[in-house]
Amino acid sequence: MRSHLLNGTTTERYRRSVTEGIERVAARIAATERPFTGVTADDLAPALDRIDLDRPLHDTSAALDELEELYLRDAVYFHHPRYLAHLNCPVVIPAVVGEAVLSAVNSSLDTWDQSAGGTLIERRLIDWTAGRIGFGPAADGVFTSGGTQSNLQALLLAREEAKPAAPAGLRVFASEASHFSVRKSATLLGLGDDAVVSVPVDRDRRMHTVALARELERCAAEGLTPMAVVATAGTTDFGSIDPLPEIAELCDRYRTWMHVDAAYGCGLLVSRKNRDRIRGIERADSVTVDYHKSFFQPVSSSAVLVRDSATLRHATYHAEYLNPRRMVRERVPNQVDKSLQTTRRFDALKLWMTLRVMGADGVGGLFDEVCDLAHEGWRLLAADPRFDVVVEPQLSTLVFRCVPDSVTDPAEIDRANLYARKALFASGDAVVAGTKVDGRHYLKFTLLNPETTVDDITAVLDLIAGHAEQYLGASLDRAC
Template sequence: MRSHLLNDATAEHYRRSVTEGVERVANRLATTRRPFTGVTPDELAPVVSAVDLDQPLGDASAALDELETVYLRDAVYFHHPRYLGHLNCPVVIPAVLGEAVLSAVNSSLDTWDQSAGGTLIERRLIDWTSQRIGFGPAADGVFTSGGTQSNLQALLLAREEAKTSDLAKLRIFTSECSHFSVQKSAKLLGLGPDAVVSIPADRNKRMQTVTLAAELARCADEGLTPMAVVATAGTTDFGSIDPLPEIAELAEQYGTWMHVDAAYGCGLLASLTRRHLLDGIERADSVTMDYHKSFFQPVSSSAILVRDGATLRHATYHADYLNPRQTLEVGEPPVPEGLRGSIPNQVDKSLQTTRRFDALKLWMTLRVMGADGVGQLFDEVCDLAAAGWEMLAADPRYDVVVQPQLSTLVYRYIPEALTSPTLIDRANLHARKALFASGEAVVAGTKVDGRQYLKFTLLNPETTTEDIAAVLELIAGHAEQYLGENLVHAS
C-alpha cells in the first residue's frame, strides 16, 4: 500500500495517474454538449450504492473508469455556456494549476512550520486585496472556506468589539435581501431571536438607508446596542449593491461595526469599468471576499479582511504545540538570530486550524493573467447581463425585476391573457424543473414578493446573448406546454 503514498519513490506513479486524470477531465470538458445529463437521484443513487468500498480496485485507471459512471458523466458542468444557475463560475486554468500543486504538497496554513512560503504568499495576497479595497497599513485578514465563514468571523469580531456584554441587547442591521448567513451567524454567536433587524429594500433591491437610520435611532432609544450593520455588495438574488457611503455615515454616527458582504461583488475590485460601484467599501470595518465567484477561482477561495488587524485578536487562542507565546523560559537556550522576532502563524487569525493553501490559486491567477485579466472577464459577464436585461425588458412574455448592477437577472414568464398568479407560479416552476430534467440548460429560481421567479446568474464569459435567447425560448415552451395541459384539465 505504500506504493500509493506520494513520495520520491512514487513520483512516476504520481505523474502517470495525474496525467491520466487530467486527460479524462479534459476530454469530458471538450465533449460535453449540455450542462447536465438530466439524470435523476433515483437513477443515479443505486449506481453509487452498488460500489463496494471495501473492495478496492487497486488501479487508478479502473477507478477513473468507475468515476466516469458515478460522477463525471452526470456532473453539472459550470463551464458550459448554458449553465445559468447559481453563483458558480467556470475556473481559470492558472488557478487549476495552483489547485494541483497545493493538493500534492498538502501544506497546512495554520503555522509557519507547516507552510513557510505559503504563509507569506497568503499574507501578500491579503495585503494586495486590502490595498484594492482602500484599507490602510493597519489592515489584515485571512483566507476562509467561503462567504458564510467570512461573515461569521466578521460578526464575531463585531460582537467582541461591541460596548456591552449583554448579548440580549445586541442588534445586527441588514437588508431583507442579504445572505441567510447573517441570521445563521447571529444564532451561532449566541444572540437572541430578535438580534437581526431586517431593513426593507427599495425597488432596486438596495437597503433603504432612511429606514436604517430610523431603526438605529430606535435601537438607541430603547437602550439596545447596535452591534453591526451588514451591507451587501452583490446580493445573491439580484446582484444589487447597497448604498455603501450612506451606510458608512450611519455606522460611524452610531459607533457600530460596518461589515460589507462582497462575496459576489468583490470582482469589481479588479474591474476596468465598474470599480466605482464599490465606493465606500474602504470605510468598512470588515469585508467578505469570495474569489471563487467573481475571480473565477475553484472552490474554495474566500477571505475576511479587516481595516484594523488588531481586531483579529478575538479569534486567537494559544496552543503550545501550534502558536506558543514567544517567551524565553529559565534554562532554555537563546533563540538563534535568524529566528528572533514574531513567527507569522496564520492560526492566530483564523476560525480554522488545519487549513488548505487556497491562496495559491489566486496567486497563480494573478501571476499569469494579472488583475486586469480577471477584471475583464467579470466586466464581460456584467455587460452580458445588461444586454440580457434589454432583451427581457423588450419581450412582452417576461417580467424582469430590476436592471442589474452585476450579472444577475431575475424574471418570470407571464403568458398573455392569463391572470391567475398561482398558475403562473406553477408554470414558471415547472419550466425550471423541465429545463433541468432535459439537461439543455440550468437556471435558478427564487421568490419575489411571494411569487415564483426564475434567475440567470451569468458568470461565464463564453455565454452569449444567443444562448440567453435560446434558453428563454425553451422556458417559454415548457411553460406553455404546462399551461396548455392544465388549462385543458381545468376547463
C-alpha cells in the same frame, strides 16, 4: 500499499495517475454539449449502492472508469455557457494548476512550520486585496472556506468590539435581501435570530438608508446596542449593491461596526469599468470577498479583511503544541492566530497563480464582460412581452418570470414558472435558478461565464417560454 504514498520513490506513478485523471476530465469537458444530463437521484443512486467500499479496485484506470459512470458523466458543468443558475463560475486554468500543486504538496496554513512560503504568499495576497479595497497599512485578514465563514468571523469581531454590552441587547442590521448567513451567524454567536433587524429595500433591492437610520435610532432609544450593520455588495438574488457611503455615515454616527458582504461583488475590485459601484467599501471595518465567485477560482477561495488588524485578536487562541505565545514575541507568522480554522488548505495559491499569469486586469476584464452581458439580457427581457424582469442589474444577475398573456391567475403563473424550471433542468439543455419576489415564484440567471452569449440567453428564454406554455396547455386539457 506504500506504493500509493506520494514521496520521492513514487513520483512516476504520481505523474502517470494524475495525467490520466486530467486526460479523462479534459476529454469529458471537450465532449460536453449540455450543462447537465438530466439524471435524477433515483436514476443514479443504484449505481452508488452497488459499490462495495471494502473491496478496492487496486487500479487507477479502473477507478477512473467507475468514476466516469458515477460522477463525470452526470456532473453539472459550470463551464458550459448555458449553466445560468447559481453563483458558480467557470475556473481559469492557472488556478487549476495552483490547485494541483497545493493538493500534492498539501501544506497546512495554520503555522509557519507547516507552510513557510505559503504563509507569506497568503499574507501578500491579503495585503494586495486590502489595498484594492482601499484599506490603510493597519489592515489584515485571512483566507476562509467561503462567504458564510467570512461573515461569521466578521460578526464575531463586531460582537467582541461591542463589549461590555450584554449579548441580549446587541442588534445586527441587514437588508431583507442579505445573505442567510447573517442570521445563521447571529445564532451561532449566541445572539439569537431575533437580534438581526431586517431593513427594507428600495425598488432596486438596495438597503433603504432612511429605514436603516430609523431602525438605528429606535435601537438606541430602546437602550439596545447596534452591534453591526451588514451592507451587501452584490446580493445573491439580485446582485444589488447597498449604498455604501450613506451606510458608512450612519455607522460613524452610531459608532457601529460596518461589515460589507462583497462575496459576489468583489470582482469589482479588479474592474477597470465599474469599480465606482462599490465606492465607500474602504470605510468598512470588515469585508467578505469570495474569489471563487467573481475571480474565476475553484472552490474554495475566500477571505475576510479588516481595516484594523488589532481586531483579529478576538479570534486568537494559543496552544503550546501549535502556536505558543512566545512565537508572537519571536515574530513567527502563524496564520492560525487570526483564523477560525486550524488546519487550512493553501487556497491562496490558486489566486496567486492567476494573478501571476493573467494579472488583475485580466480577471477584471472577464468580470466586466459578464456584467455587460447581464445588461444586454436585461434589455432583451424588458422588450419581450413574454417576461417580467424585476430590476436592472448592477452586477450580473437577472430575476424575471414568464407571464403568458393567456393567463391572469398569479398562482397559475407561479406554477408555470416552477414547471418550466424543473422541465429545463430535467432536459439538461440549460440550468437556471429560482427565487421568490414578494411571495411569487421567479426565475434567475446568474451570469458568470464570459463564454455565454446573447444568443444563449435568447435560446434559454425560448425554452423557458416553451415549457411554461406546455404546462399551461396540459393544465387546460386537465380542466376540460
